[in-house]
Amino acid sequence: xIENIRPDSLEELxxxxxxxxxxxxxxxxxxxxxxxxxxxxxxxxxxxxxxxxHLACLRGIIETETHYEIMACTTQNEVAQSxxxxxxIKAPIAQMATPSIRNLATIGGNVVNDAxxxxxxxxxxxLDAEVVLRSVHGxxxxxxxxxxxxxxxxxxxxxxxxxxxxxxxxNYDGFFYRxxxxxxxSILSKLSVYVLFKxxxxxxxxxxxxxxxxxxxxxxxxxxxxxxxxxxxxxxxVAAYKNRMAASDDKRSTxxxxxxxxCRLIDYYLREVM
Amino acid sequence: MRNVEFILNGKAVSLETSLSRRLLDVLRxxxxxxxxxEGCGEGECGACVVFLDGELVNSxxxxxxxxxxKEVQTIEGLAQxxxxxxxxxxxxxxxxxxxxxxxxxxxxxxEYLVRRYKHPTNEEIREGLSGNICxxxxxxxxxxxxxxxxxEVEDL
Ligand SMILES: Cc1cc2nc3c(=O)[nH]c(=O)nc-3n(C[C@H](O)[C@H](O)[C@H](O)COP(=O)(O)OP(=O)(O)OC[C@H]3O[C@@H](n4cnc5c(N)ncnc54)[C@H](O)[C@@H]3O)c2cc1C
Ligand code: FES
Ligand code: FES
Numbered sequence: 001x002i003e004n005i006r007p008d009s010l011e012e013l014x015x016x017x018x019x020x021x022x023x024x025x026x027x028x029x030x031x032x033x034x035x036x037x038x039x040x041x042x043x044x045x046x047x048x049x050x051x052x053x054h055l056a057c058l059r060g061i062i063e064t065e066t067h068y069e070i071m072a073c074t075t076q077n078e079v080a081q082s083x084x085x086x087x088x089i090k091a092p093i094a095q096m097a098t099p100s101i102r103n104l105a106t107i108g109g110n111v112v113n114d115a116x117x118x119x120x121x122x123x124x125x126x127l128d129a130e131v132v133l134r135s136v137h138g139x140x141x142x143x144x145x146x147x148x149x150x151x152x153x154x155x156x157x158x159x160x161x162x163x164x165x166x167x168x169x170x171n172y173d174g175f176f177y178r179x180x181x182x183x184x185x186s187i188l189s190k191l192s193v194y195v196l197f198k199x200x201x202x203x204x205x206x207x208x209x210x211x212x213x214x215x216x217x218x219x220x221x222x223x224x225x226x227x228x229x230x231x232x233x234x235x236x237x238v239a240a241y242k243n244r245m246a247a248s249d250d251k252r253s254t255x256x257x258x259x260x261x262x263c264r265l266i267d268y269y270l271r272e273v274m
Numbered sequence: 275m276r277n278v279e280f281i282l283n284g285k286a287v288s289l290e291t292s293l294s295r296r297l298l299d300v301l302r303x304x305x306x307x308x309x310x311x312e313g314c315g316e317g318e319c320g321a322c323v324v325f326l327d328g329e330l331v332n333s334x335x336x337x338x339x340x341x342x343x344k345e346v347q348t349i350e351g352l353a354q355x356x357x358x359x360x361x362x363x364x365x366x367x368x369x370x371x372x373x374x375x376x377x378x379x380x381x382x383x384x385e386y387l388v389r390r391y392k393h394p395t396n397e398e399i400r401e402g403l404s405g406n407i408c409x410x411x412x413x414x415x416x417x418x419x420x421x422x423x424x425x426e427v428e429d430l
Pocket of ligand 1: 033072101110
């Protein structure tokens with residue numbers, strides 16, 4: 001019989017991970033479903049599970065002078081209701097899943113699971129977040145854009161966990177976030193668009209545009225953002241993003257819908273603020 | 275297998291179980307608390323929701339590991355409270371129950387709303403019930419029941 005592990009400390013967790021092959025189990029809202037069985041039956045995992053969400057050191061939100069640090073096992077509701085975090089982080093997370101799922105689902109689980117439809121990932125792309133990965137051998141700190149490598153594919157090594165997500169503090173005037181799906185709640189995104197902006201004395205100072213759930217990884221073009229700041233030409237930015245879209249048809253939506261609506265939403269939002 | 279201890283509806287309990295067993299199965303099979311239902315088994319329908327340390331969670335996704343040392347309240351535990359009577363009356367008066375399968379989950383979600391808000395907007399009520407699916411009522415009577423609860427509950 002497979003022995004599941006409840007480590008008493010982070011050190012014990014990392015030692016186990018270094019020596020064996022485990023399912024790392026946080027909130028379980030992806031894992032329990034991937035391993036679903038008939039009614040009443042215990043979920044059958046083909047290798048041992050190591051639990052981590054009971055470890056207090058992996059939960060909580062810390063504010064430093066320069067960053068917000070969200071520990072990996074912080075739940076989505078803890079993020080959405082945080083007294084520390086700004087609205088531009090909380091609002092998109094508050095739209096994920098349902099109230100009871102958000103009490104279980106962790107931020108780290110959404111990032112490591114790395115589904116193309118993971119709704120927190122576009123937000124972290126826009127904010128230039130970094131992930132901190134820890135193993136018994138030490139710590140690695142990577143920009144989120146290097147960590148996320150493809151659909152269900154990250155740079156996480158088998159003996160590492162995601163410890164926290166570090167988000168540089170920025171001064172922003174406003175943001176737009178829109179996720180579209182078959183219904184309003186408890187739905188995986190067909191697409192999402194996230195725009196952050198800062199207005200300077202006489203013109204726009206900073207603008208960031210990210211499209212989620214269209215490609216396998218979120219789309220963000222720093223070059224197009226910079227061009228827009230220089231020439232104010234919204235149509236060119238939309239064309240640059242459109243060029244990078246490679247959506248496909250699946251049970252949630254079609255390529256045409258995803259790309260068309262994403263372009264229109266970017267266009268609409270940018271014209272509102274430019 | 276290991277010994278798992280937790281508080282269930284106000285009483286300390288313990289049982290021998292595996293850490294990966296679902297709280298839903300332990301409640302229904304080991305404790306006979308069948309008010310908590312299994313609809314979808316994948317977090318979508320809300321028929322299985324319970325309070326875990328005061329937070330509403332889908333017990334079909336909760337392994338027993340997450341329950342160790344915590345407090346679980348099921349619909350049977352809530353039924354012992356004064357506020358449950360108000361919620362029950364409101365559901366009856368509004369005709370919010372047809373087959374009844376979703377009802378325990380709807381009542382738990384209503385209680386969670388009452389714990390969070392004093393005067394919720396319609397939008398907040400809808401969001402609060404967004405994790406609960408009902409195949410019978412069409413939701414209007416349930417929304418009406420929840421609004422009645424908020425009219426009554428100020429007395430408590
Ligand atoms: C009804 C329902 C609605 C949903 N709605 C949405 C939605 O709107 N948007 C959305 O994006 N997702 C949604 N999801 C998916 C899911 O809730 C999220 O992806 C969630 O954030 C996963 O977190 P978790 O803690 O439950 O992950 P788990 O299931 O515990 O883990 C997911 C994966 O990440 C790994 N992992 C977790 N934490 C760590 C860590 N710290 N270090 C290393 N590896 C780790 C696990 O090994 C596993 O591979 C929904 C799920 C359900 C059931
Ligand atoms: S049975 Fe748990 S949400 Fe449907
Ligand atoms: S009353 Fe039948 S499912 Fe809601």
